[in-house]
Ligand SMILES: *[C@@H]1O[C@H](CO)[C@@H](O)[C@H](O)[C@H]1NC(C)=O
Ligand SMILES: *[C@@H]1O[C@H](CO)[C@@H](O)[C@H](O)[C@H]1NC(C)=O
């Protein structure tokens with residue numbers, strides 16, 4: 001049995017207000033444009049889809065998606081806890097000594113009783129594939145007195161978004177379905193790349209839980225699951241070329257067979273979610289690879305930290321990097337890449353490129369000799385060597401776009417890469433790095449760790465850590481507590497990033513229009529050192545939904561003002577919707593707050609957010 005908090009018991013006051021009126025549900029993400037008329041709610045009968053009669057395989061996909069949406073409407077019987085209602089402003093109460101906050105109850109309306117039963121769909125280009133930049137726009141309208149719900153979209157993928165909007169608009173009350181109307185929604189995303197990253201190298205995540213993330217992504221109109229497949233700790237991916245690699249899976253059961261990868265890809269595609277694989281190279285590489293040939297790994301047997309930081313070979317246990325000078329490395333990397341590029345269908349393949357540790361390569365004979373042979377060589381030359389050797393086979397088709405962590409062009413050890421065919425994922429330096437990369441012509445996906453990392457604030461996980469043994473607040477560095485007692489508690493990117501933090505990130509601030517045009521979207525990473533099936537959904541949801549709206553329609557209203565406060569009710573309702581849909585999203589507040597909009601605001605002043613220093 002699913003836990004279904006959205007089957008709410010109406011509170012007495014809400015009951016009066018809603019007896020004969022449907023509500024204008026604000027879907028998440030907020031559409032770019034939504035216009036409500038005032039005719040009032042209309043009943044919904046058994047809905048059927050017309051217009052999906054193309055020969056294209058995508059027509060069947062859309063038909064199936066509609067059937068799923070309609071089933072979800074019927075199974076969930078959704079009614080939101082409450083809807084956003086603006087509260088009075090100070091100006092309305094000059095000289096008041098007591099400040100009221102209760103929003104006005106929605107006016108009652110007579111329900112039209114001839115039910116709507118047809119969803120008419122018109123898709124301009126049925127064949128457009130689900131790839132980077134595909135048009136996802138749609139228009140959904142229910143005209144005053146009309147007899148159909150009309151949806152037009154450029155592609156099948158826009159139609160899927162229209163369905164998830166419809167799912168949130170239809171409500172159930174007094175034993176019947178209805179929808180507030182007339183309504184017209186004109187919608188399309190601001191950014192083409194909207195996603196999360198899930199790491200299945202640190203801990204295994206089951207395919208069921210991966211599908212649960214895809215469900216959340218599709219309901220929030222995100223379109224990318226970036227799958228960080230492996231890391232030094234484990235290799236969970238079946239390869240026919242090198243079956244021995246999964247000896248380094250955590251167990252025989254914690255393996256993704258190619259059939260199950262294909263199943264995930266198909267599951268995602270059916271819901272408009274692209275699966276972008278990542279094999280992190282040449283750093284973060286040990287498990288799996290070493291089973292093919294020990295010699296392609298450097299420093300796999302070193303002690304990672306050595307207490308003395310100058311001797312560290314990795315930023316976390318366990319160490320290992322691919323040996324860049326060993327020719328054998330490229331033979332193995334090419335075969336692994338080629339096989340996986342044949343399994344994954346997305347044109348974007350993420351080839352890692354982050355956090356190369358110089359100390360690791362002291363353990364490589366070929367590399368120390370390579371440096372000794374020519375004293376002018378630098379670590380930049382070494383990274384360039386990797387790029388020059390791998391690009392010819394990484395760029396295996398004209399459609400191919402490689403995605404990499406920004407380190408490969410901006411860290412202390414970097415290469416020069418032609419911006420044309422790559423996408424960089426920026427996780428350091430906030431807008432400074434985003435500006436730097438876009439200025440140099442690189443397309444950027446924003447994953448700034450100070451804003452979007454979903455794993456932060458959970459404390460440190462490495463054991464035998466004497467820093468936890470401080471009994472008094474004396475663990476000071478330059479007079480500032482640096483670990484416990486007000487410090488970071490061992491989490492390098494503390495604190496926890498709340499939904500408000502995520503939503504408030506203005507990641508293109510200070511960029512020129514040309515630089516802005518190179519920001520193609522954002523993705524929230526979840527590293528899984530301390531995450532597995534038991535808590536993954538609570539870690540991702542509903543916080544990722546704040547990101548979903550940020551990259552779909554932005555964090556500002558039509559007047560350019562921050563609308564984070566207005567998101568509160570949407571995200572609270574959406575969290576209930578996720579849980580009811582089987583996505584185990586964490587609660588954000590006491591339920592009282594969602595049943596009583598604005599009662600839990602910190603500031604009564606609804607414009608408070610725009611009065612922070614630096615805000616317009
Ligand atoms: C998507 O298609 C719609 C309708 O044809 C169009 O108005 C819109 O500009 C397109 N969006 C993009 C990003 O090309
Ligand atoms: C690697 O070698 C360099 C130069 O010899 C040295 O400074 C550095 O401390 C060494 N690092 C490790 C981890 O051994």
Ligand SMILES: *[C@@H]1O[C@H](CO)[C@@H](O)[C@H](O)[C@H]1NC(C)=O
Nearest residue numbers: 373374375376377378381382
């Ligand atoms: C030595 O390395 C430098 C820096 O990469 C390079 O410019 C130079 O051509 C190399 N010299 C030889 C003899 O390979």
Ligand SMILES: *[C@@H]1O[C@H](CO)[C@@H](O)[C@H](O)[C@H]1NC(C)=O
Nearest residue numbers: 409410411435436437439440
């Ligand atoms: C980008 O950052 C690099 C490394 O910090 C720096 O050398 C370069 O000048 C910067 N470029 C731009 C355009 O800001």
